[in-house]
Amino acid sequence: MKHKYLKNVVTLKLDEEKCKGCGICAIVCPHEVFLIKEDKAVITDKDSCMECGACAKNCPFSAIEVKSGVGCAYAIIIGKLTGTEPNCGCSGDANGCC
Amino acid sequence: MDGNSRIESRQGCCCEGSGAPLDVILPSDDDLISSIISSPRIQKVSAELTIHDKIGTWKARWGINRMNYKVSPGVYSIGEADNMSPVLVTANYKMSFDLLRKELSGLNAWILVLDTKGINVWCAAGKGTFGTDELVRRISIVNLSRIVSHKTLILPQLGASGVSAHEVQKRSGFKVVFGPVRASDIQDFLKAGMKATPEMRKVRFNMYDRLVLTPIELVGTFKVSLIIFGVLFMLNLLKAGSFGIVDFYGYAGALLVGCVLVPILLPWIPGKAFAWKGWLVGFLWAGYVNVLNGWPLEPEYGLLRALAYMLILPSISAFYAMNFTGSSTYTSFSGVIKEMKTAVPAIIGSIAIGTVLILLAAFVPNI
Numbered sequence: 001m002k003h004k005y006l007k008n009v010v011t012l013k014l015d016e017e018k019c020k021g022c023g024i025c026a027i028v029c030p031h032e033v034f035l036i037k038e039d040k041a042v043i044t045d046k047d048s049c050m051e052c053g054a055c056a057k058n059c060p061f062s063a064i065e066v067k068s069g070v071g072c073a074y075a076i077i078i079g080k081l082t083g084t085e086p087n088c089g090c091s092g093d094a095n096g097c098c
Numbered sequence: 099m100d101g102n103s104r105i106e107s108r109q110g111c112c113c114e115g116s117g118a119p120l121d122v123i124l125p126s127d128d129d130l131i132s133s134i135i136s137s138p139r140i141q142k143v144s145a146e147l148t149i150h151d152k153i154g155t156w157k158a159r160w161g162i163n164r165m166n167y168k169v170s171p172g173v174y175s176i177g178e179a180d181n182m183s184p185v186l187v188t189a190n191y192k193m194s195f196d197l198l199r200k201e202l203s204g205l206n207a208w209i210l211v212l213d214t215k216g217i218n219v220w221c222a223a224g225k226g227t228f229g230t231d232e233l234v235r236r237i238s239i240v241n242l243s244r245i246v247s248h249k250t251l252i253l254p255q256l257g258a259s260g261v262s263a264h265e266v267q268k269r270s271g272f273k274v275v276f277g278p279v280r281a282s283d284i285q286d287f288l289k290a291g292m293k294a295t296p297e298m299r300k301v302r303f304n305m306y307d308r309l310v311l312t313p314i315e316l317v318g319t320f321k322v323s324l325i326i327f328g329v330l331f332m333l334n335l336l337k338a339g340s341f342g343i344v345d346f347y348g349y350a351g352a353l354l355v356g357c358v359l360v361p362i363l364l365p366w367i368p369g370k371a372f373a374w375k376g377w378l379v380g381f382l383w384a385g386y387v388n389v390l391n392g393w394p395l396e397p398e399y400g401l402l403r404a405l406a407y408m409l410i411l412p413s414i415s416a417f418y419a420m421n422f423t424g425s426s427t428y429t430s431f432s433g434v435i436k437e438m439k440t441a442v443p444a445i446i447g448s449i450a451i452g453t454v455l456i457l458l459a460a461f462v463p464n465i
Contacts, residue, residue: 002365003303003364003365003426003427003428004370005370005428005429005430005433006370006371006430006433006436006437007370009430009432009433009436010430010432010433011432024263027255027276027294027299028255028258028259028276029299030255030256030279030299030300030301030427031300031301031428032296032299032300048428049430050427050428050429050430051430051431051432052223052224052259053224053259054223054255054256054258054259057258057259057260057261057262058258058261058262058263058264060264067431067432068224068259068431069431070224070424070431071423071424071426071429071430071431071433071434072421072423072424072425072429072434073372073373073420073421073423073424073434073437073438074421074424075424076434076435076438077438077442086431
């Protein structure tokens, strides 16, 4: 069963002008958001995007933009309370080190 | 070497800037390192997990020593790795390292472990510690081009949010190939000439994947639960019998709904927002608690208190279920922010009103 999260919230953007159709976005995407059609990437399933940022990071032509961040409520709450960037609890910094 | 050695990571700190291996090798009955080969920096490891490794995984799942469950960064060899063997890159969270090496039996390969501060690949990639800079740095520290004569690195696909393949190639000369999401597909990926099927590229989040995450969710609530029980106990000192067994199992049930039941039943609970899913199941639980105590006739603890449970218990479940967004593999930052904008005020509001009702019921006679 495919998991579905909220619709129409994702910040993913693709600049078709810049895209050269190399296909790396479709390779790194963990949710099959992209498809390569006629030597261009197209976003086929935007609502499945989890904003991990892998596509934008790996696009050699800077054709993809996405505001990536941790999709974690707890991290966002702690971030708000402490006035820092949301950072999930799986951080090693919890050791009180550094 | 006697084949019985273990790596001991230096305790605690991540701030060693030099990047030199932090480990001392101590003789022990843990045979993680089956022998030491020529270079002091390359350790030979087995594809077999020992009982020790399995207990370590179990402990980490329960949050025991989870933040310090590390192997040292560097190069490890599996089988009879030579200069043509593939190089697989992973994080220095020991669970990640073990999940990878147990899939490599029969293979000759190198494992390049990055210093991710003991965090798994995906989380570390999100933070940037499993990242371009660390990879380029590690390649040069271990002198990778003297270990292998080819120029290809295989990274787990989920490392892609931290590692920019074209930038790594520009800076190190090594070509990054993103392998499958799951280590269990690595042998098929290699056999297919480093080609991943669409199935290998997709992140799953099936019932078992969700189930193994529930212990850490529960463990994470112990502290706040103890505080809540402490406060109820203090209130009981003010007026004996104000809080009792119903409050205890009511809360415990609401917590289990949010931390265990919702994660397990996730795709089958109607709705999309996690807080909503938690609220819905928590509402059923709260209704059941009241029915157990005599609803729809007036429960022995009175209607006011019954109403308070309907407000408080679903909100507790909603809160814990909302926190599971961080463990899920498909929630976006924007989506979680949107969900929280409604959920957080609603949770705080209904817990506040419910608390007032419950205090009135407990401390104001004849209401």
